[in-house]
Amino acid sequence: MNIFDLYIDKIKKILLDLSKNGKLILPDRLDGINAEIPPIKFNSDISTNVAMFLSKINKKSATDLAQILAEVIKKNDKSIDTISIAKPGFINIKFKPIFWTNFIEDIIKNSKTFGVNKNEKKKNYLVEFVSANPTGPLHVGHCRGAILGDVIANVLLFNKNKVIKEYYVNDYGTQVINFTKSVYFRIREIKFKEPFPTDNEDLYPGDYLINFAQNIVNTNKKLDFKSFENISEELTALSIHEGLELIKKNLNSLDINHDNFVSEKKLVFNQEVDKVIDFLKKNKFVYKGKIKAPAGEDDTKWIEREQLLFKSTDFGDDKDRALQKSDGAWTYFASDVAYHKNKLDRKFDCLINILGADHAGYIKRISSSVDALSNSKGKLICKVSQLVKLIKDKKPFKMSKRKGNYITLDDLINQVGKDATRFIMLNRSSDVELDFDFDNVIEKSKDNPLYYVQYCYARIASVFRHLEKDLNSDIKINKYDFYYSEDEINILKKLSEWPKCIDVCCSKLEPHRIPTYLYELASLFHSYWNLGKDNPNKRFINEQKKITDDKLIFLKAISNVIKSGMNIIGVSTPEKM
RNA sequence: GCGCCCUUAGCUCAGUUGGAUAGAGCAACGGUUUUCUAAACCGUGGGUCGGAGGUUCGAAUCCUUCAGGGCGCGCCA
The missing domain is CATH 3.30.1360.70 (Arginyl tRNA synthetase N-terminal domain)
Incomplete structure (x- = not known):
């Protein structure tokens, strides 16, 4: 309701x-x-x-x-x-007080669907997120977008939409070749005791490749590792597999599970790129032309050449974009256009892409292509998650891949835990840079909003425990003839805003409103709880060690909404703290 | 140079398709525990919503413009 x-x-x-x-x-x-x-x-x-x-x-x-x-x-x-x-x-x-009694009766009787908008038309969504190169473990930078995408999907699902969570695997292109070569050198290190080359900047120096190499060596005894050329194709597949498995493991530790993984390589091999380019050619969105050197760079080294371009300027982009490289291979953009054609063909009502701040410049281009492919229906929505500023020892912590001093998602989960990571990363609008203070988040202090909300649930659970009642099962009340006081109505009013919170989260794709809402609800509850110190009438359990039905229902209603919200954002609600 | 995001209390930020005297937390100061979990609560102080115009019954919110900060601008992905 x-x-x-x-x-x-x-x-x-x-x-x-x-x-x-x-x-x-x-x-x-x-x-x-x-x-x-x-x-x-x-x-x-x-x-x-x-x-x-x-x-x-x-x-x-x-x-x-x-x-x-x-x-x-x-x-x-x-x-x-x-x-x-x-x-x-x-x-x-x-x-009149009866209004709020009716309200609580309604939300208790419909506890599973409280918050769901029943009047709205439900849609079929595709949410693409993470899509990090399968060349290494996820690091903190990936984390925010991963959680944002997951929770956007969750809240849409909660509101009874259909949602597919998808990961686009970039297993094609020069990065992948460099990656595979790096794995190969690690294999040579293991098998032939040759040191890993340090002078080649194209290679991936990370230690995790040693594990990849070892795994590949252990499980592929028949492969002849002497020559790269002979096994490059197989080795690429094996390396990508290792990379992707590691990423899946990382995501799993955040409780993120994609429904579908789409391979870029497969799109290229199935000629989906050729087909989409043909389509664009037929519709005159593609031409042969030259592009100028990027602004702010030394343009003396820039060689202009005739190449296949997509007319993204027709859709408001600053310049037209290259589809084919000088060696004839497709650019990343070309296969991504094919991927988006593939998405469109699957007939979703709405496509959502979650991108990191460093890829924001890409939005115009890809949305232009979607508009060109779908007659400008504006089906694609891109959400950008702004940077996470890591703070360690009260100082900003700069990550550098080359120096190898970057914090992986694994490090983060081990130190901070899944719940704190998810809650803190979601606690701010995705449009705003986020300070992630390691020391602060680790500390189980009152500064941490996660514990504040969890504590609210734990207090309610504690009351139920004292009464030997089960908080997780439904409560049946025969007569709702209660009379709630102003303090209680204040909290009921907050509960009445829950459906509104869900609506706004869905329509604006802004899940940070959930932690904000839960914090406010928890705050009202903690205030109310403390009233019981001075006033025994405000305590839930009376002197006869019993609870009245109105209070029982009141607690149950609050805990339902807290739990429901925490489920959406993927954070646990412990019954004891 | 161009594009995107941001600018709200000392600090970090909320603020619902434009609504009432702009709200939290932290930090500062003072108080609350024989009683359901003090990981909590109560109180005090703190604001030119970056600046200037405009739109209207009404603007932190929309438009224009200026300033400051961040990210990006490739035949990388």
Whole structure:
């Protein structure tokens, strides 16, 4: 039950009636009418801007109009206690306590679906995220985008959409050749005691390649490792397999599991790239031309040449983009266009790509191609996750791949744990750079919002434990004839905002609103809990070691929402801390 | 030079398709524990929402412009 939608609908119905009787003029669209919880000082439960929204077209002052509308609204609704007008024209509604009793009954009886928007049309989504090169372990930089993508998918799933989580494997191109060569040199190191070359900057120096090499040597006894050329194809496949398995293991430690892995190499070998280029050619989105040296670089070394270009400038990009390299191989962009054609062919309603900040410049290009392939339907949404600034010993920690001093995802999980990593990475809008203070996150202190929320759940679990009741099973109550106090209604009001939180998360693809919401809910709960210190009536367990049904239900409702939210963001809710 | 993101309290940030006197946490100061978990709570101080214009009943939110910070601008992926 979404009480805001409920009241907006009620109000709209009233407006339509009034307009039929000629008492009110309505604009074409009523989208601007909203309902929300007013600031606490107004001492009411729900407020609407409807009078301000309609005042101009009706040539009446907003307060006068509010007065008229307020009377009609109240007359139609038995659950309203008082209704008042506030400048500059808000209508504030205060419910009778029975409204909140009905509310809690509804959310307890429908606990599995509380928060789900039942009026909205459900869609079929593809979320592509991580897609890191399978040439080594994931590091902290990948982590934020990985969690963002996972949770966007989760929240869409929670809201009853269909979602596929997908990983695009870049197993084609020069990087892959360099990677395979690096593995080969590590194999020679093992088999022929030759030192790994240190003077070649194209090679991957990481120690993890020693493991890859050892695994390949151990499981492929029949391979002849003397010559690279003879086994390069096989070795590439084996190396990529090693890389991808390591990444899957990394993701698994974050509780991230993709539904589908798509190989770039396969797209190329199945001629999907050729086909998509033909399609673009037919539709005149491709031509042979020259591109200029990139800005800000020494252009004396730049050799202009005639090459196949995609007209991304038609769609607002700064320049047209190369599809084919001088050796005839496809560029990364070309196969990515084919990949996106492949996505479009699978008939999703919406494609979502999660990208790191360093790839933001790529968005225009790839969305241009999707527009070209789908007649500009704007099906692709790209979300960028901004940089994570690592802080160690109160100083920014600079990672450098070449120096080998980068923090892997494994290090992170081992030190910080999955829950803290997920919660902290999600706690901020993805548009904003994130400070990730190692020492702070490790510390199990009150500074850490994760524990603050978990603690709320643990306190509720503790009450249930004392009463020898099971927090995880449903509670059946015969009569909901409770009367909640203002403190309790305050928390119920917060619970009533949960469906709104989910709606906004889904429509704006901004999952950081969930940790923010849970923190606010936990805060209200902790305040309420502490009231019990001075006032025994505010304690959940009474002197006879019993709990009243209203309090039991109250706790259950809060714990349901906390658990539901924590499930979406993939963070555990321990019952004891 | 161009593109994207950011600029809100000393610090880190929330702020719902434009709404009411702009909110949290940290830091500072003072208080709360014989009672359901003090990983908690209560109180005090702290603001030109980067600057300037504009749009309107109303702007932190939308538009224009300027300044500052970050990321990117390839026949790498």
